[in-house]
Amino acid sequence: MDNKTILLVEDNPDDEALTLRALKKNNILNxxxxxxxxxxxxxxxxxxxxxxxxxANQRISVILLxxxxxxxxxxxxxxxxxxxxxxxxxxxxxLTSSKEEQDLISGYxxxxxxxxxxxxxxxxxxxxxxxxxxxxxxxxxxxxxxH
Amino acid sequence: MxxxxxxxxxxxxxxxxxxAEPDAARDMNRRGGVHGRRKDGTEFPAEASxxxxxxxxxxxxxxxxxxxxxxxxxxxxxxxxxxxFRAVSDTANEAIVMANSQGQIVYLNKAAENAxxxxxxxxxxxxxxxxxxEKFHSAHQVGFQTxxxxxxxxxxxxxxxxxxxRKDGTEFPxxxxxTTWRSTAGLFFAGMIxxxxxxxxxEEEIQQASQYAxxxxxxxxxxxxxxxxxxxxxxxxxxxxKVTGVPREKLIGTDFSDxxxxxxxxxAGYREVFEKGxxxxxxxxxxxxxxxxxxxxxxxSVYRDAADSVLGVFAAAHDVTVQKxxEEEIxxxxxxxxRRVLERTTELQAANQELEAFSYSVSxxxxxxxxxxxxxxxxxxxxxxxxxxGQGREHLGRVRAATQHMGNLIDxxxxxxxxxRAEMKREAVDLSVLAADVLASxxxxxxxxxxxxxxxxxxxxxxxxxxxxxxxxxxLGNAWKFTGKTANATIEFxxxxxxxxxxxxxxxxxxxxxxxxxxxxxxxxxxxxxSVSEFPGTGIGLxxxxxxxxxxxxxxxxxxxxxxxxxxxxSL
Numbered sequence: 001m002d003n004k005t006i007l008l009v010e011d012n013p014d015d016e017a018l019t020l021r022a023l024k025k026n027n028i029l030n031x032x033x034x035x036x037x038x039x040x041x042x043x044x045x046x047x048x049x050x051x052x053x054x055x056a057n058q059r060i061s062v063i064l065l066x067x068x069x070x071x072x073x074x075x076x077x078x079x080x081x082x083x084x085x086x087x088x089x090x091x092x093x094x095l096t097s098s099k100e101e102q103d104l105i106s107g108y109x110x111x112x113x114x115x116x117x118x119x120x121x122x123x124x125x126x127x128x129x130x131x132x133x134x135x136x137x138x139x140x141x142x143x144x145x146x147h
Numbered sequence: 148m149x150x151x152x153x154x155x156x157x158x159x160x161x162x163x164x165x166x167a168e169p170d171a172a173r174d175m176n177r178r179g180g181v182h183g184r185r186k187d188g189t190e191f192p193a194e195a196s197x198x199x200x201x202x203x204x205x206x207x208x209x210x211x212x213x214x215x216x217x218x219x220x221x222x223x224x225x226x227x228x229x230x231x232f233r234a235v236s237d238t239a240n241e242a243i244v245m246a247n248s249q250g251q252i253v254y255l256n257k258a259a260e261n262a263x264x265x266x267x268x269x270x271x272x273x274x275x276x277x278x279x280x281e282k283f284h285s286a287h288q289v290g291f292q293t294x295x296x297x298x299x300x301x302x303x304x305x306x307x308x309x310x311x312x313r314k315d316g317t318e319f320p321x322x323x324x325x326t327t328w329r330s331t332a333g334l335f336f337a338g339m340i341x342x343x344x345x346x347x348x349x350e351e352e353i354q355q356a357s358q359y360a361x362x363x364x365x366x367x368x369x370x371x372x373x374x375x376x377x378x379x380x381x382x383x384x385x386x387x388x389k390v391t392g393v394p395r396e397k398l399i400g401t402d403f404s405d406x407x408x409x410x411x412x413x414x415a416g417y418r419e420v421f422e423k424g425x426x427x428x429x430x431x432x433x434x435x436x437x438x439x440x441x442x443x444x445x446x447x448s449v450y451r452d453a454a455d456s457v458l459g460v461f462a463a464a465h466d467v468t469v470q471k472x473x474e475e476e477i478x479x480x481x482x483x484x485x486r487r488v489l490e491r492t493t494e495l496q497a498a499n500q501e502l503e504a505f506s507y508s509v510s511x512x513x514x515x516x517x518x519x520x521x522x523x524x525x526x527x528x529x530x531x532x533x534x535x536x537g538q539g540r541e542h543l544g545r546v547r548a549a550t551q552h553m554g555n556l557i558d559x560x561x562x563x564x565x566x567x568r569a570e571m572k573r574e575a576v577d578l579s580v581l582a583a584d585v586l587a588s589x590x591x592x593x594x595x596x597x598x599x600x601x602x603x604x605x606x607x608x609x610x611x612x613x614x615x616x617x618x619x620x621x622x623l624g625n626a627w628k629f630t631g632k633t634a635n636a637t638i639e640f641x642x643x644x645x646x647x648x649x650x651x652x653x654x655x656x657x658x659x660x661x662x663x664x665x666x667x668x669x670x671x672x673x674x675x676x677x678s679v680s681e682f683p684g685t686g687i688g689l690x691x692x693x694x695x696x697x698x699x700x701x702x703x704x705x706x707x708x709x710x711x712x713x714x715x716x717x718s719l
Contacts, residue, residue: 012515013517014516014518014519014522014523015515015519017522018311018418018518018519018522018523021522021526025369063389064621068511068512096511097510097511097514097515097518118514118518119518120514120521120550120553120554121521121551121554122518122521122522122524122526123521123525125518134243139166
């Protein structure tokens with residue numbers, strides 16, 4: 001496994017810690033970049049604002065995107081990603097505690113690649129992350145970098 | 148020579164007798180007809196007078212003879228004429244009475260005898276007034292005298308209706324045609340009299356019948372009219388007069404269609420009656436001459452004469468203004484109601500949106516801290532296992548169990564909220580298949596459990612597939628759960644017919660059952676009849692079931708006894 005970055009867009013520090021722990025528990029050692037809200041995530045992805053200097057060639061393996069985010073919501077982030085030529089093909093996994101159908105449907109309509117429910121039971125969460133890692137980091141070949 | 152031969156002997160006897168008499172002259176016709184003989188032998192009637200003169204002891208007779216053939220012929224003709232008249236007048240159906248200028252009856256025929264009851268010899272010479280009721284005597288006298296004085300009369304040369312009196316005093320209506328003539332014998336009157344009792348009776352009957360018909364027509368408050376085949380009004384009742392404001396005589400003869408807001412539609416209406424024979428509930432609006440409008444429904448049919456040809460149309464209008472007004476009120480109320488429903492719907496939609504936002508928040512935000520509690524408890528258990536004793540691990544175990552329970556509560560609450568507002572479909576759902584599916588998944592979850600089940604096959608209900616699955620999930624799940632401590636656990640799913648005709652479905656188990664005293668609490672949210680340590684649960688399942696069944700317009704109920712299992716019914 002190469003060191004492609006995992007992008008975690010999550011505003012809840014507890015969930016962030018638990019997600020990182022779950023990744024670690026599953027021996028997923030890719031670097032993880034955590035972004036705390038939708039606006040920051042877009043700045044990062046489009047190399048703008050505070051991230052204007054970021055190396056656009058840095059490869060991103062998967063974006064773990066929470067739905068309820070400050071400033072710009074998860075689904076809006078997804079929409080803008082899909083609308084942009086550079087980020088159009090990035091794998092996006094919606095990672096949320098919402099079971100609401102509407103979220104599910106909107107998520108897929110906007111082009112989410114997967115949808116993972118964060119269960120209350122941490123052990124189940126670890127299992128979910130394990131499967132996520134298996135698929136997106138090992139099996140699925142990420143799209144080639146535009147550069 | 149001048150006498151017919153057969154009279155010769157009589158002549159000689161007569162001459163001898165006359166010579167012996169002292170009279171000097173006599174009218175020979177006194178004793179019978181005198182006849183002469185012409186040279187050619189033909190005879191003729193004659194009038195003769197004779198005188199005698201004695202001279203030298205001899206009598207000389209002078210005879211004046213006049214040929215009276217012409218007079219005889221005239222007399223015979225008169226007799227024939229009189230006989231003819233008598234024959235005609237006696238066979239006439241009409242009574243004929245003749246009177247002279249003194250007002251005396253001089254002649255009456257057979258019909259007159261029959262009509263008045265007098266024989267000819269009783270009536271001849273009697274005053275005309277015997278044929279007239281007393282109350283008309285003075286009028287008769289005045290008329291009679293006036294005519295005699297002035298030659299003017301109301302009744303001469305005309306046919307008038309009067310009243311006659313019979314011999315027995317009874318009176319009868321009669322029709323009189325009176326004529327008068329003057330002859331050498333003076334002024335005469337002849338009356339042709341027809342007893343019109345029968346005709347009067349028939350007329351009265353017709354009048355009564357028509358009065359009956361009219362009273363029927365007038366008894367109707369609804370406007371009634373009769374219309375001729377060319378669309379003209381031939382009769383109306385008071386109702387028609389009222390509704391149009393036009394008097395009867397101005398209505399009759401005018402065009403039926405003139406009195407409607409839509410004359411063409413009215414014409415089409417009565418054309419239809421002539422074509423089909425009738426129309427029913429034909430809507431029209433009558434316009435009062437003052438502009439007021441009356442909405443009516445017409446029922447009309449043709450009426451025919453005895454020969455079955457159409458005489459016209461009888462049309463009855465039923466005033467539906469009140470009905471229309473009521474309908475309009477209902478419509479207004481409906482509009483109002485719809486507006487209110489719309490308002491309420493909008494409010495409800497707002498409330499629903501709020502609820503949706505709320506449950507969205509609940510599902511997102513309430514779970515997050517639970518995940519932290521559980522996750523970090525797990526982290527402690529893993530990372531600090533060596534620093535914890537059994538008690539500490541047990542405490543953390545309880546923390547984790549409690550978070551699980553809270554998580555389930557949140558899930559169930561969201562489900563409950565979801566069934567309350569989910570879109571509902573109505574389709575045929577095979578409950579038998581659903582039940583088998585649910586039980587199979589329960590068995591999968593706890594393969595070590597020994598549970599017998601019986602499912603009646605082919606139970607098809609109308610409802611929402613997804614929601615009915617939630618119902619069976621809960622009811623069969625409960626049955627599964629509450630037979631957990633029963634030796635020969637049996638679960639049954641079936642149907643029974645109710646008196647209402649609705650099918651009732653049931654889930655029966657032989658588990659712990661419950662005390663019916665608390666049956667009322669069964670379907671309330673968070674209500675439980677067993678402790679969590681006995682049987683786990685959130686107390687939301689049956690509340691969810693009830694909500695779904697209610698949304699189907701049906702009901703759910705239960706029967707049980709402690710230790711004897713429970714049966715849950717729902718109708719659909």
